[in-house]
Amino acid sequence: MQDNINKLFKAIADPTRRDIFHALVLATSALSITQISTQFDMSRQGVTKHIKILNDAGLVQMNEQGRNRFCYADPKPLKEVNKWMQFYSQFWDDSLDKLGNYLDTKQT
Amino acid sequence: MQDNINKLFKAIADPTRRDIFHALVLATSALSITQISTQFDMSRQGVTKHIKILNDAGLVQMNEQGRNRFCYADPKPLKEVNKWMQFYSQFWDDSLDKLGNYLDTKQT
DNA sequence: TTTATATGCAACTTTTTAGTTGCATAATTG
């Protein structure tokens, strides 16, 4: 689905989710939901919801072991965001002067 | 403010706003709000609200001329998003095997 | 000057999002 890119953008739009994702990227081992929760000033269920959204976007993967669900980050989907940005990067690479000229041509 | 990055992520989280931004990047001249509105199946005020959010994020700039407000895209703030992603790119560059090994070390 | 156009502002509705609490259940540990 082309809807995936939407889930991805939504997932990283929230600062708490970016923090959770970052914590998982930095973690030296996969972390259970409870372990993650202790790092955030929020209820476990609140964290669980964020993780579900990250998981739906493909940014967090799970590994069920008994009563634990170990989570780890998977940054690969971010490639899509990167791809989206690449088109626009040609414009921010312009010098300010060049951008100025470009805009001058736009204003009638 | 470090809050700017938040506005930026929020701004690009909405598909309509990404469309508006894209249309402005592609436009050969700055476009008035009414001109932009005609391209979207939405009221002018709806579009205005999106443009305000894009403007707050720095992605759209204005140029008032009489009763018109000509809008044009400014992709430069996206550099910040790019910077945010750069850290994670080291992981998606890993081959699947390498990622696999990395994850193995994570799982008890 | 009259009319038409481009816009802003305010109030409102609907939907989504972020977060909570409470309870049930399955897996572990003592």
Add this chain to the structure above:
DNA sequence: CAATTATGCAACTAAAAAGTTGCATATAAA
């Protein structure tokens, strides 16, 4: 087995977001 732990599910609240309509106003065109 009894107690503890990790979790999911459901219901709920509060706030933010997306979008609407109506009206006022300033500019431009006839």
